[in-house]
Amino acid sequence: MLRCFVFCLLVMLAALPLSAQESAQTLTVIAHDSFGYSEDVMAAFTEETGIVVEVLHLGDTGTMVNQSVLSREAPLGDVMFGVDNTFLGRALAADLFVPYESPLLEVVPEAFHTDPEHRVTPIDYGDVCLNYDVAYFEQHDLPLPEDLAALADPAYEGLLVVENPATSSPGLAFLLATIGVFGEEGDYTYLDYWQDLVNNDVLVVDDWSTAYYGEFSGSGGSDGTRPLVVSYASSPPAEVYFAEEELDAAPTGVIAADNTCFRQIEYAGILQGTDNLDAAQQFIDFLLSVPFQEDMPLNMFVFPVNAEAELPEVFLEYAEIPDEVIEMDVADIDANRETWIQAWTETVLR
């Protein structure tokens, strides 16, 4: 029996895929779990450069950044993909990256050039906006909220579901949006606003999936009852793209009014301590190149920063890019994140 176990064990272990042999041609990219791309695009890169890319998934963005900070002395990879502006401050403060100024930055609008030292390179962005259930608002003949303040209006009582900023990335983005709009000082601060939202029966859930599929009523798949949710500007195209049957119109819409959305920008950076600097730089260039930029939207439902990249049709038709988004200095975010989340938690959850 024991012998059989040991034998089975050896077979099992042998069957497990072992980590690929490190070679000069292999570049390790650490990324959050949603990092996706099309195989042929990556294959073309490997063919062109001879660089084999190995992706290491490190959980969500926060986990990835924290693990990288902890393992700074012995980094887990050569390049990090996916740190966003809500976590960038922490990564920069820990001095994780080697500066690199990609020649392709020329085609990236100035607004995305967050770090003047080019320790990180912007790759994509997505706007965290309110999504609404089109059918619900039509049926109830209810006007859409025009700004964030309107959400405290009794007309929208019990309609909104948001994510917890402590555990969810869009949740944090939405909190930052409210801070951007209402500020921390004055007669009516963001906390007063949140208090009003609580009085207006806002529902806070832990993560995006629960909010979107569990509570929001608009998605084709959901069982939820609330017609307003904090999600992305790219969600309606996804609804159409991933619909069961072909749709003529998106079942959900984006409220893209001025100062209601928070822009998340995702960056890539070359990690300190890499032995593959040259390959890493080539990879950053690849991330900014048109083939990859045009591949991103349908893989990760984000928008390309490369101005020359064309959006897929479903994005052109159903996505909205808000004119006026709320932006915030990454150093500010980093310095205050804890305080804000703590204060928010005190106000909303207790």
Next chain:
Amino acid sequence: MLQLHNITHRYGSLAVLQGIDLEVREGEILCLLGPSGCGKTTLLRIIAGLERPSGGDVRLGGRSIIDVPVHRRDFGLMFQDFALFPHMNVADNVAFGLRMRQIPAAERQERVAEALSLVGLSEYARRDVSQLSGGERQRVALARSLAPRPRLLMLDEPMGSLDAALRDRLVVELREIVKSIGLTAIYVTHDQQEAYAVADRIGVMNAGRIEQLDTPQALYCCPRTVFVARFLGLTNIIPVDQAADGHVTTPLGTFALSAPADAVLLHPDSLSLGAQDGALSVEGRVIECTFQGAHYRLQVRHESGIELTLPHPVRAGFTPGVGQRVWVQINPDGLIPLRAGLSG
């Protein structure tokens, strides 16, 4: 055949066995008799190899087997709780030892059948052990120990969990079976009746020592220590106040004794009521008289407070009443010198 040389064993500071020397003869049934906690089961476990003694040697046919692991000793051991394997049927239980010895299937079956018929359970081969009664289980356990034809069979209180009526019958059966195949056996029990019935020789154990090793008859007639006499249920043990020149002085008087003694046993079989007859009679008052069928059991109190128990034949012609003064006569053969213990 099997020799134990100065076996000692201790659990931490507790000495369980203190220097046991013992020889088991070929073909005999040797009984280890003693109260619980006297170390008899430990001794059995040491012989079986289940425990390693703290000191001393176990020899089989002159060769030390102290380093031979349990499963290579080729002994049989029957446990008090029988330890039948609950996940096997009767035949599989009995066949277990044969399987371990890699005996071919055909011969195995034959020997299982043989062992089962020996204990009279031929019909039970396919039964589940949980369906058996206590007596049946005991016999399965015996068959299981016998089937591999061990060089030595050990039985640890094999009647312990059976009721008295069953016990009397099975003890006799057991002796017959063991004798019929000429096995050497060690039998552990705390019941002297069982020991008398089964044993060729009995070793009485007390506090980690063997106090006396003798045939059942010799043991009954002539216990050598106070403990042995008491344990065998013999009464009338009289303390000795003084001993000198072949005489001992007791509260009952002075008796002539050849051997040194710490106490004297007045063997109940050698006492009778009679007239005053010099030093070998004692006066007392009957304090109890119990009819026991074959005889009365008399309890007589001497003026020193010592009580004597003796049988009184029903056909003697008279029955002493309680309170009556009587003379108890002592047959000189019934004066047994006892030592307090072995240490002296």
Next chain:
Amino acid sequence: MDRNGAAVAGRFRGWRYGLLLVPLLFLLLFFFYPLASILIVSLAPEGRLDLSSFAELVSSSYYLNTLWFTIWQATLSTLLTLALALPASYVVARYQFPGKSLLLSLATLPFVLPTVVVAAAFMALVGPRGLLNEWLMMAFDLDTPPIQLVRTLPLILIVHVFYNYSLALRMISSFWATQSIRMEEAARVLGAHGWRLWWHIRLPMLRPAILAAAILVFSFTFTSFGVILILGGLQFATLEVEIYRQAISLFNLPMAAALSLVQIGAMFLMLVLYTRLQRQTVVDLQSARTVARPPQTTRQRLLVAVNLIIMIVLLFAPLLALVARAFSSPDGLTTRYFELLSSNPRGSVLFVPPLEAVGNSLRFALATTVLSVVLGVIAAYLLSGRRSLLTAWLDPLFMLPLATSAVTLGFGYIIAPLFVSTGLRVSPLLIPIAHTLVAMPFVVRSVLPALRGIPRSLREAARVLGASPGQVWRLIDVPLISRSLIVGATFAFTVSMGEFGASLFIARPDTPTMPVVIFRLLGQPGASNYGQALAMSVLLMVVCAVSFIVIERTRTLGTSEF
């Protein structure tokens, strides 16, 4: 103590000494070492111990309340689970009915499902727009949904019971089947019946198994994360949730470390208490074991029926709701989601062919099962020796991984020097290893009572009859614990199949398992993503159900029926 000391020393003789060290070394290397690494970095970043976070912790009513709520809800969940599982165990141990073993296997299914999916199942069943509410509203012409369970403590408890019911049921009933029925018969003759029979006979008799199940359920609910967050809403927070918040979102490592230590400490205290409570059982393996028979009287049939109904309503209604959901679209029945699972029109790497996900899951789960069965059985063997100071302290240690937050341990793996230099921290091997840490306690807890229940004389009898120590193990111990071993192995397998939390905090190359695929699908908007996630959940259940049957078979293959 001296006696025990001698016995333990005896056990440790020779080669067994080395063998018994294996599970300890495993625990040391893959649990204590990484844990210590991260705690040291967190609490003594400059090489000087800074315990101010502890001071903050004990002076804050918030953290103390969190600790209190954590313990309280876990206790309540455990009691509730046991209250429901005990009568069911009785029915399972005593009565034979058609489809019993299949039903028992299927009852284990909830354990494998990711929380998000379970939440979806419950929403589909009792949510405001769920089946039950819709039906009731239609039947009684109501305007508002009559069942309002979402984000209430009762729902948290119901789901905890849903998850853990089968664990308690299987551990207790498998132990019960090895117990003698004589004791109970004797008690009946003496006039005990009804609650007296339960209180004086059955509960004491089943005590080791009840306690073992209780401590597992408690550990599981104590560190409950997803259930609380998703179904309870955010007014409920456990320590585990707070640790995640501190470690990931606030990156307050000292506080996360302090909370982790409090969590481990509280759990350790519980475990020590448990070890104290747990006494060696008196088993009478000789006499008639409890044998399952078909129910005879109307009362017995009623008893069986009531328990089966509870089981089916509690366990299978949500699962069936899930299955129904996976097969339905607005236009009626569909298998479209299942078809979609295997199509990847754009060649995205996020797409995983279902077979690959099933393969990965099965490989990890098999490796985990084998590892945790081997290590767990050795550990149980080590602990089954006579009670001593050593076993009293070792026993809780094997349980501790259950009480440790995955975030904390994940960080430990990333920075522990040995894991860095060997590259183990980025090896897929780490996944079955992490799963084994969680799965091993299930094996230990189910095997230990059975192993302790084997009378010493059985092994000795076998030895005297000529069996070597290996043969004793193979021919006596293994058959006698096989029932419990199967239960342990099943749960080890299930833990690995459904585990997502631990893998989340481990760096891993792309070896997506079924839960990972479910999460990926749920991470993107769109009806078909949601449908595919449910379809994959159904697939996960099917794969598990089939595996249970295979595991169940190995018992009859390897050993004689017991």
